[in-house]
Amino acid sequence: MSPLAKYYIGAGIGSLLAIWLLPGLISFLVVVGLLGAPVVAWFMLDESQRRRLLRLRRRGIGR
Numbered sequence: 001m002s003p004l005a006k007y008y009i010g011a012g013i014g015s016l017l018a019i020w021l022l023p024g025l026i027s028f029l030v031v032v033g034l035l036g037a038p039v040v041a042w043f044m045l046d047e048s049q050r051r052r053l054l055r056l057r058r059r060g061i062g063r
Helices: 003-021 024-044 047-061
Strands: none
Touching: 003 024
């Protein structure tokens, strides 16, 4: 299983737990944080860092 798939599964489980255990607004904020953190991190990268990450991911697909 790829590291990205592990993250997606973990975020999904965390989101479901937050919705089930926490009250309305707090669970919404937790879900937004779990799903929005990677997007914010991606946009904080420099263009050369993004290209490097994409190159490393493509290289890892064939393994």
